[in-house]
Amino acid sequence: MPVSPVERNDHSEPNAEAFIFGFDFLPDGSVAKVDWTSSKSTAACPSHGWRWLHFNRLAAETRDWLGSSSDLNEAVIAALLQTESRPRCAPYEDGLLLNLRGINHNPGAEPEDMISVRIWATQNLVLSMRSYPVKAIHDVRDGIGRDVPGTPAALLALIASRLVDYIDPVVEQLKDEVDEFEEVMLSEHGQLTPRVLAEFRRTILLLRRYVQPQTEAMQQLQREARMRRDGAPGFDDDDQVTLRDTTDHIMRIAEELDSIRERAAVIQDQVAGQRQEQVNKRLLALSIVSAIFLPLSYVTGLLGMNLAGIPYQTEEWSFGVVLTVTTVLGLGVVGFLKWRRWI
CATH class of the missing domain: 1.20.5 (Single alpha-helices involved in coiled-coils or other helix-helix interfaces)
Known part of the structure; x- marks a missing residue:
């Protein structure tokens, strides 16, 4: 049966409660939700099986628990609580530090303002943190009862796959928009304002800012999965296949963003050329008018000269x-x- 986790502050604020949800994956294959009231005074790692804990990174209680009760290394804690961090994957002692980005689906937010998901994973613990709700994480949580990941490595592969899957529709929407821009430019009286194009290119740049490093992070995670280091999450063949597919997916997304960016640059050049052509046409019209009236101005100026006071005016x-x-x-x-x- 699906497990309904204890979850609070789905639309959390920085001052909201720290713990969001948690699961204990027991050796017999069963799953139990974490009772945070009784567990928060203990270390993060369980005595048997393995555990997934998900926190609100901005909550003060999260920092207090990490520092006093989690039993994690100070360097790991600092990496999890870092204010701003690019996507990356880094091995550290007996675990993996993973920082990925997910599409922002929260009300009033722009999708390109991607939310950071920080993860520390060992053989018996997955500790994840976010600043604001991430839809991909909630999808993984909701599917725990139907499809239980057997290991922390399988959970990592699943989270990475879901995060990348939600990037794809946003990129497809950008692709449709650039197609519409090209159709407008090819139409007889089509015009685009520079402001619209500038905002569109800004969206692409913001996405590329995170997608490109996320590609490198996934490639590093794939390499770590093949190394099978002692103490780190053990990735089996199925997990490695999932990671490879996810890495290929994020690489295709990065290439698609590059293509969209280049097409947008070409369209912007066309808009600039179109505006310059309009200016040239107006200048040509003014030049023609000036050419018509210049001889007339010369004649009227010549015949209307005031000769009084000029030498030999009477000659x-x-x-x-x-x-x-x-x-x-x-x-x-x-x-x-x-x-x-x-x-």
């Missing part, structure tokens, strides 16, 4: 001299422009 040849001087100046300017190859 008949004075107007011819003025006309000749302006013509020579005009031809001189044209010659200079041709000499500089500006026209």
Whole structure:
């Protein structure tokens, strides 16, 4: 029968309770929910079988319990509580430190603001932490009663797979959006604003910021699974197949994001070229108007000159001299422009 874990603060705040849920996986294959009231004063590792504990990383009680009762190494505690961390996988003594990112499905949040899931795993303990609810973790929790992971390694592989699975729909949505942008640009009167494209590219960059390191973390986890170090979670053949498929999946997602980013850059160049073409058309219209009125301005200026006070204003040849001087100046300017190859 499905096991209903003790769970609180599904929409937790930083000051909410520390413990979210926990399971004890017993040697006979049964699963029992962790009674945190009686267990929080004891060490994290159980006396028999293995255990999964899930915490709210931002709660003060979590830090207190890790420091006073968990019996974990200080370096491990510091890594679990680190404020900001890129996805990574690092072996440490008898366990694995794993930091992965999951899509943010919380109300009012943007999916690209991925939530960090910190995990410390040994042969008899999986200790996971998050700052805000992660849908992938809840899916794994809800499926415990139907599909019980046999080892901590199997649980790690399952969590990693679920986290990556939820990234895929977001990337597919971005792919559909860039397809729509290309259709708009190919339409006769299609126009896109730079602001829309800038926001779209920002979303891609935020996702790539975590997906690319997550790819490297999964590759490292796959290598650690093959090494089978003493004390670390033991990955069997099925677990390694799951890790390999998950690694291939996240690599395809990273490649798809790169492709979407390149397509968005091309579209942005097209938008910039389109705007420049519009500016050039307006400048051409102004140039044509100027070309039409420039001779008229010259003639009206020439005939409307005020000659009072100019030497030889009463002579008949004075107007011819003025006309000749302006013509020579005009031809001189044209010659200079041709000499500089500006026209």
